[in-house]
Amino acid sequence: MLSECFGDPRARTVAGWxxxxxxxxxxxxxEIGREATIDDVKASGLRGRxxxxxxxxxxxxxxxxxxxxxxxxxxxxxxxxPGTFKDREIIRWTPHQLIEGCLVGSYAIGASHCYIYLRGExxxxxxxxARALEEAYAEGLVGKDILGSGVDIDITxxxxxxxxxxxxxxxxxxxxxxxxxxxxxxPPFPAAVGAFGMPSTINNVETLAAAAHIARHxxxxxRQWGTEKSPGTKLFCVSGHVNKPGNYxxxxxxxxxxxxxxxxxxxxxxxxxxAVIPGGSSVPIMDAGDCRACTLCYEGVEAAGSMLGCxxxxxxxxxxxxxxxxxxxxxxxxxxSCGQCTPCREGTTWATRILQRIxxxxxxxDDLDTLVEISEQMTGTxxxxxxxxxAMPIISSIEKFREDYLAxxxxxxxxxxx
Amino acid sequence: MADxxxxxxxxxxxxxxxxxxxxxxxxxxxxAESIGTEVxxxxxxxxxxxxxxxxxxxxxxxxxxxxxxxxxxMAAEGQVVHTDSxxxxxxxxGVLEFYLVNHPLDCPIxxxxxxxxxxxxxxxxxxxxxxxxxxxxxxxxxxxxxxxxYYGDRCVMCTRCVRFMDEVARDxxxxxxxxxxxxxxxxxxxxxxxxxxxxxxxxxxxxxxALVSKDFLHKARAWDLDHTPSICPNCSHGCxxxxxxxxxxxxxxxxxxxxxxxxHWMCDYGRxxxxxxxxxxxxxxxxxxxxxxxxxxxxxxxxxxxxxSLSAAEGxxxxxxxxxxxxxxxxxxxxxxxxxxxxxxxxxxxSPRAADEVPLPGFPLLVRRRDLVPNSDGAELLGxxxxxxxxxxxxxxxxxxxxxxVIVLGDELVDQGEEFGANxxxxxxxxxxxxxxAANADFVLPITTFAEEEGSFVNAQGRVQRxxxxxxxxxxxxxxxxxxxxxxxxxxxxxxxxxxxxxxARLADAHPAFEGLTWEAVGDRGAALIAEAVHG
Numbered sequence: 004m005l006s007e008c009f010g011d012p013r014a015r016t017v018a019g020w021x022x023x024x025x026x027x028x029x030x031x032x033x034e035i036g037r038e039a040t041i042d043d044v045k046a047s048g049l050r051g052r053x054x055x056x057x058x059x060x061x062x063x064x065x066x067x068x069x070x071x072x073x074x075x076x077x078x079x080x081x082x083x084x085p086g087t088f089k090d091r092e093i094i095r096w097t098p099h100q101l102i103e104g105c106l107v108g109s110y111a112i113g114a115s116h117c118y119i120y121l122r123g124e125x126x127x128x129x130x131x132x133a134r135a136l137e138e139a140y141a142e143g144l145v146g147k148d149i150l151g152s153g154v155d156i157d158i159t160x161x162x163x164x165x166x167x168x169x170x171x172x173x174x175x176x177x178x179x180x181x182x183x184x185x186x187x188x189x190p191p192f193p194a195a196v197g198a199f200g201m202p203s204t205i206n207n208v209e210t211l212a213a214a215a216h217i218a219r220h221x222x223x224x225x226r227q228w229g230t231e232k233s234p235g236t237k238l239f240c241v242s243g244h245v246n247k248p249g250n251y252x253x254x255x256x257x258x259x260x261x262x263x264x265x266x267x268x269x270x271x272x273x274x275x276x277x278a279v280i281p282g283g284s285s286v287p288i289m290d291a292g293d294c295r296a297c298t299l300c301y302e303g304v305e306a307a308g309s310m311l312g313c314x315x316x317x318x319x320x321x322x323x324x325x326x327x328x329x330x331x332x333x334x335x336x337x338x339x340s341c342g343q344c345t346p347c348r349e350g351t352t353w354a355t356r357i358l359q360r361i362x363x364x365x366x367x368x369d370d371l372d373t374l375v376e377i378s379e380q381m382t383g384t385x386x387x388x389x390x391x392x393x394a395m396p397i398i399s400s401i402e403k404f405r406e407d408y409l410a411x412x413x414x415x416x417x418x419x420x421x
Numbered sequence: 422m423a424d425x426x427x428x429x430x431x432x433x434x435x436x437x438x439x440x441x442x443x444x445x446x447x448x449x450x451x452x453a454e455s456i457g458t459e460v461x462x463x464x465x466x467x468x469x470x471x472x473x474x475x476x477x478x479x480x481x482x483x484x485x486x487x488x489x490x491x492x493x494x495m496a497a498e499g500q501v502v503h504t505d506s507x508x509x510x511x512x513x514x515g516v517l518e519f520y521l522v523n524h525p526l527d528c529p530i531x532x533x534x535x536x537x538x539x540x541x542x543x544x545x546x547x548x549x550x551x552x553x554x555x556x557x558x559x560x561x562x563x564x565x566x567x568x569x570x571y572y573g574d575r576c577v578m579c580t581r582c583v584r585f586m587d588e589v590a591r592d593x594x595x596x597x598x599x600x601x602x603x604x605x606x607x608x609x610x611x612x613x614x615x616x617x618x619x620x621x622x623x624x625x626x627x628x629x630x631a632l633v634s635k636d637f638l639h640k641a642r643a644w645d646l647d648h649t650p651s652i653c654p655n656c657s658h659g660c661x662x663x664x665x666x667x668x669x670x671x672x673x674x675x676x677x678x679x680x681x682x683x684x685h686w687m688c689d690y691g692r693x694x695x696x697x698x699x700x701x702x703x704x705x706x707x708x709x710x711x712x713x714x715x716x717x718x719x720x721x722x723x724x725x726x727x728x729x730s731l732s733a734a735e736g737x738x739x740x741x742x743x744x745x746x747x748x749x750x751x752x753x754x755x756x757x758x759x760x761x762x763x764x765x766x767x768x769x770x771x772s773p774r775a776a777d778e779v780p781l782p783g784f785p786l787l788v789r790r791r792d793l794v795p796n797s798d799g800a801e802l803l804g805x806x807x808x809x810x811x812x813x814x815x816x817x818x819x820x821x822x823x824x825x826x827v828i829v830l831g832d833e834l835v836d837q838g839e840e841f842g843a844n845x846x847x848x849x850x851x852x853x854x855x856x857x858x859a860a861n862a863d864f865v866l867p868i869t870t871f872a873e874e875e876g877s878f879v880n881a882q883g884r885v886q887r888x889x890x891x892x893x894x895x896x897x898x899x900x901x902x903x904x905x906x907x908x909x910x911x912x913x914x915x916x917x918x919x920x921x922x923x924x925x926a927r928l929a930d931a932h933p934a935f936e937g938l939t940w941e942a943v944g945d946r947g948a949a950l951i952a953e954a955v956h957g
Binding site: 349 | 487515519577597601
């Protein structure tokens with residue numbers, strides 16, 4: 004559904020997108036009205052694809068009704084989670100899919116202005132989207148009186164400057180307003196005080212793209228895929244030790260091992276699976292045992308001890324150096340911490356330096372306890388969840404791959420290819 | 422909670438097992454304060470917005486999934502809060518350890534040592550031994566301009582200074598640059614704090630030794646300083662301050678919170694002007710006789726001779742006061758004039774005046790006033806008329822040539838020549854320094870400065886404010902209210918006022934503007950005069 008037109012440049016034009024049923028979603032939404040559109044999305048059970056999995060229809064219904072203040076829809080296209088590359092593909096192959104999703108979302112929440120916040124490094128995607136948006140404006144699909152409905156919806160592209168933290172919803176709002184990209188304290192929640200102090204809703208690219216299809220076909224239609232708690236389809240970004248990495252769209256609930264072995268052609272060189280990070284770097288690491296029965300839906304991955312996140316499946320075979328991978332991740336989070344909250348500012352850096360020392364063969368067993376304790380101190384103690392996101396891989400890797408750490412600490416032996 | 426459409430004005434919650442009732446909208450941090458519990462905090466400051474980013478004020482609220490920042494979590498009815506639960510304590514210990522990972526622990530050479538919130542909290546609750554083994558991050562020192570130096574290594578990134586400049590001074594000159602653990606406070610390119618009017622406050626609100634005063638750098642240890650509640654003498658706004666003294670010298674001025682006057686703040690002009698309080702070369706002993714007849718005398722002799730001269734004096738009396746003097750001293754001078762048989766020939770005072778006022782935009786009550794003296798309003802209430810120009814000079818032609826009695830109190834007469842008072846039948850000079858213009862004085866009497874005595878001023882808001890004695894005066898200098906009070910008492914045949922409060926009580930009896938005020942009512946926060954009396 005979402006990836007139907009990937010690889011087909013014709014879908015980048017209004018005509019090409021209409022040829023596959025595009026812009027019927029917004030037309031139907033305008034016909035059935037705001038409330039019915041929200042009800043459709045609620046009925047579909049669509050959950051936010053940015054990582055948290057919050058029900059989209061419910062989020063939309065938080066927006067105040069009959070308020071005189073302007074409402075904003077913010078589309079989070081600051082896709083920066085390590086291992087994630089789904090939004091980029093949606094934008095560069097099917098920009099109109101996103102534009103239509105933005106129109107549906109804006110209409111449903113009563114916003115006459117939508118901002119698409121693009122990751123600074125998305126040069127090609129931004130160009131494709133800008134061209135598509137220009138055409139959509141020219142065709143009367145965006146702007147004043149869209150499709151002759153009397154409804155005005157403008158869309159503005161805003162390119163970030165390349166900061167992971169600006170993908171956090173309130174960090175994104177600050178950045179959009181020209182402030183430092185620092186997450187805000189909640190409450191107040193964005194639906195009450197969001198961008199520019201106005202009621203705002205923020206949705207991921209994939210969420211809005213899916214909403215366009217739901218608007219066209221209705222909520223029940225979407226439930227033909229997926230599980231009761233995780234309806235619909237999902238793009239899985241598979242990277243790491245597989246023969247055929249890439250984006251794959253499957254119904255939620257798809258078995259993880261089938262994805263790795265059948266769809267992605269298994270692990271190169273006949274190596275055995277060692278670990279999988281199923282949802283982008285910010286979730287606990289699973290060992291091979293955890294993976295065996297894991298199904299890729301919100302509840303399935305949770306049952307396996309991790310989180311689906313944004314479904315970015317990072318596969319590591321037996322040659323992987325877990326300590327190095329975790330250190331590499333820690334470095335990323337330390338570099339991207341905005342620096343507001345003490346546990347994150349100091350904790351991510353400190354953890355990185357301890358991990359580096361262990362990797363360099365100068366670690367002690369006490370360091371592992373310190374790392375776990377630091378990680379616990381970084382969990383639930385800050386404004387946003389950036390430091391929690393590092394705590395999870397640290398704690399889970401020490402729990403599941405303690406031997407790898409000990410080999411380095413006791414014998415200076417690196418497990419896996421250095 | 423029963424919601425009948427109208428919310429109660431107060432909420433009652435349980436804090437550390439104790440029931441507390443606070444006004445609705447009170448933060449948990451303040452609710453804790455009301456039962457005498459200090460919840461550690463860095464980024465929160467009562468005069469600034471609360472970003473809840475230092476994360477050390479987290480407390481446990483029963484029913485909440487995570488610890489809550491007490492600075493921005495409002496007290497709610499029936500809430501059960503633990504500031505000292507194992508979870509809260511463990512978290513605080515963890516945050517303190519994070520702070521110390523990169524902190525240089527250079528307390529022995531840090532000016533903040535002894536009044537540092539990091540030191541205090543770590544001593545209270547920190548781990549016994551740090552676990553950090555990595556080399557510490559080094560930023561070095563940065564001159565922010567003005568009186569402010571920044572030690573990045575000591576910084577806890579609470580951003581109080583940035584928020585002060587943004588929200589209170591409304592003069593955004595500081596910002597956070599870089600992010601994560603590389604973040605530091607910095608100025609915008611070469612535009613530092615030089616020329617800002619209120620930047621010195623960032624040193625006061627810095628919870629650690631990251632922002633320090635160049636003027637105070639390595640001058641004294643915090644624990645060696647005595648703190649005396651006082652009033653800033655450098656303009657007529659009368660910011661509440663503390664004199665920080667050591668070795669009988671004022672080392673620095675610090676603002677003392679008073680929401681009616683100056684909030685938590687004071688201006689850089691006022692803060693920087695204290696060296697005059699330490700000026701050497703003071704008048705040491707009373708002297709009697711003009712010109713070559715001048716000789717030192719002890720107070721008893723001087724006052725007896727002066728009493729006799731005053732009783733016998735002919736002609737009317739010209740009074741020259743000073744707005745640097747207390748209400749008690751000025752009222753003593755007025756009372757003395759009233760006792761003179763020849764009647765009065767006018768009361769004047771002079772004061773240097775700045776061209777403009779300097780307001781603090783984010784706390785509009787606080788204005789650096791034009792009058793650069795503390796008691797011009799008190800002097801005017803007591804019937805003194807402003808004379809001279811905006812440099813505090815000139816305007817004494819009448820007194821200089823007056824043929825009757827001339828009494829000068831507190832005005833150093835720097836612009837006057839030796840001929841001043843040459844025609845006077847009796848010329849009395851009460852001052853802190855000898856001056857050429859006192860050559861013709863029959864009596865030169867050494868008095869104390871405001872820093873060396875107790876007393877009160879009236880500020881530009883019409884508020885009476887008390888100050889206390891912070892310095893030991895030179896050997897024989899006496900408060901002017903005592904000298905003048907003794908003379909008036911002798912002339913009237915009554916008791917000499919034994920203290921500043923007694924002198925104030927007499928002043929309040931004699932002057933309608935001060936009616937009904939007592940020394941106790943003025944207290945250490947001050948008290949407003951009745952508006953009609955001030956402006957009527």
